[in-house]
Amino acid sequence: MLMSDSPLVSVVMPCLNEEETVGLCVEMALKTLKKAKIDGEVVICDNGSIDNSIKLAQKAGARVVLEKRKGYGSAYLRGIKEAKGEIIVIGDSDGTYDFSEIPSLLKKFGEGYDLVLGARLSGRIEKGAMPFLNRFFGTPVLNFFLKIFYGLSLSDSQSGMRIFSKKTFEKLKLKTLGMEFASEMLIRAAQNGLKIGETPISYKKRIAPSKLSRFRDAWRHFRFMLLFAPTYLFLIPGSFFMIVGVLGLLALSRGPLWLFGRFLDFHSMILASLLTLVGYQVIMLGIYAKVFSWVCGFTGGELIISAVLKYFRLEKGIGVGLGVAFMGAAVGAIAFIHWAQTGFGSLSAIRPAILSMTLFVLGIQIIFSSFFLSILGLERRQ
Structure with missing residues (x-):
């Protein structure tokens, strides 16, 4: 994809006290875009960091926007709104996603899909990167209910690395502010008849301690699926x-x-x-x-x-x-x-x-x- 005929790509990452990894993620994303000759930017939406995350992100070349409302969804809603790109790539800034794989997401997206997920379970998962229960129970169960309730056949519905157009995002009119944001995106995409695809990606072990609550967040996803069904x-x-x-x-x-x-x-x-x-x-x-x-x-x-x-x-x-x-x-x-x-x-x-x-x-x-x-x-x- 050459710079002259490609739309601007925005890589959007939420951030909350990720000083150990946010700079590396920004550098990797920008390096990948440059290597592939893709006209793009990296947008970091900071959700109230009290460490050096903002400074390190800016130093690495990202454009930082601030979101006072707490929540995974809040950060993405603001970050994507501020993004200038016609194509949006999202992924966490905790070092678990390999942003050098952006070209493979773009390639799959170019096949006519409205939304493409990076499938961790069909890719390479680094040892210790994903808890046993998440990998073999939590995600498969959520996949199953998404298929039953909404007809979505996905191998990794909970992947945080995704690609879609800015127009698609605006069409979905997402509203949730927490972890349910990821499920709401899929549910709304299904309700709007959008074409959803997957492509294998790698998943790395997180460096800093996780901020997620395994059972609470899984319940929030499942609860949201039920409320929508x-x-x-x-x-x-x-x-x-x-x-x-x-x-x-x-x-x-x-x-x-x-x-x-x-x-x-x-x-x-x-x-x-x-x-x-x-x-x-x-x-x-x-x-x-x-x-x-x-x-x-x-x-x-x-x-x-x-x-x-x-x-x-x-x-x-x-x-x-x-x-x-x-x-x-x-x-x-x-x-x-x-x-x-x-x-x-x-x-x-x-x-x-x-x-x-x-x-x-x-x-x-x-x-x-x-x-x-x-x-x-x-x-x-x-």
């Missing part, structure tokens, strides 16, 4: 609970029955009632999550959101809730009359009582869920 976290389990619960209520409302060699009576009907109510609540949490994500700009208008906006109105929700609650009250009134006719002795109409309470509570839930859903969507409706 409310269908799997809420809607599918909630629908299962509610379907089983409603079928159980209908089957047992007329009397006990035998099923798979088991005698099911009103005790099972109580469980069915619980599943119905829990299922509805979990489903609504999923809808809340989708609407909230849309309101905050994390996702676009999905089918569920479109349906909510098209058909849902607060007045309709209140009407449905009142109707269901009234049905519950009516069934309860019948059970109460029957109980009164027996002199308020032992309650024999247990099944109607269970059905009555279930419908009444469900109706109340629908009413207040409607209010909350209306509040969530109020800002975007305006």
Whole structure:
């Protein structure tokens, strides 16, 4: 790639007290760009270093920008925003990534990919560079869930060395400020239908002590994946609970029955009632999550959101809730009359009582869920 026909490349690195390695990383990146005759720059986004990181980075030839907001994502958001290049290469300044491999990333990127990751697991990992659990459990598990939730088939989704265009970055509209930034980039890329590729890279042992918390950061990535996939976290389990619960209520409302060699009576009907109510609540949490994500700009208008906006109105929700609650009250009134006719002795109409309470509570839930859903969507409706 010659200087005359290449876009400007910006190598962006976050930095927090990396005086032992930041200068070496900057020098390596600049040397690589010069050797490949690539018109480029190195941008260091310092995230509050109290050592000599800034001076050493500047001395090595980097342009340093400052970001007061703490966080991995904060540093990248500011650094990439300040970058002048049309093509962005990102990587940590802790000495773990080999910036002499930038040309291989550019080569893969030039094959038509929107985003290319440097795959450590398919490259060469220096002894002691990656903890055993990260390499053989943490990263593969996160890869698996990215594939299940978002259809991404990647060998190293947690790699911090990546390349993409400035236009792609602006299109993704990334928002997270912490370690979730890496996962958000992939999720948003998948949601936008971008072409993602990988190329093998080497991974070196870190010189200074790591600032990462293995389990906390892994959980933050997984949590973010779940929050972006409310269908799997809420809607599918909630629908299962509610379907089983409603079928159980209908089957047992007329009397006990035998099923798979088991005698099911009103005790099972109580469980069915619980599943119905829990299922509805979990489903609504999923809808809340989708609407909230849309309101905050994390996702676009999905089918569920479109349906909510098209058909849902607060007045309709209140009407449905009142109707269901009234049905519950009516069934309860019948059970109460029957109980009164027996002199308020032992309650024999247990099944109607269970059905009555279930419908009444469900109706109340629908009413207040409607209010909350209306509040969530109020800002975007305006």
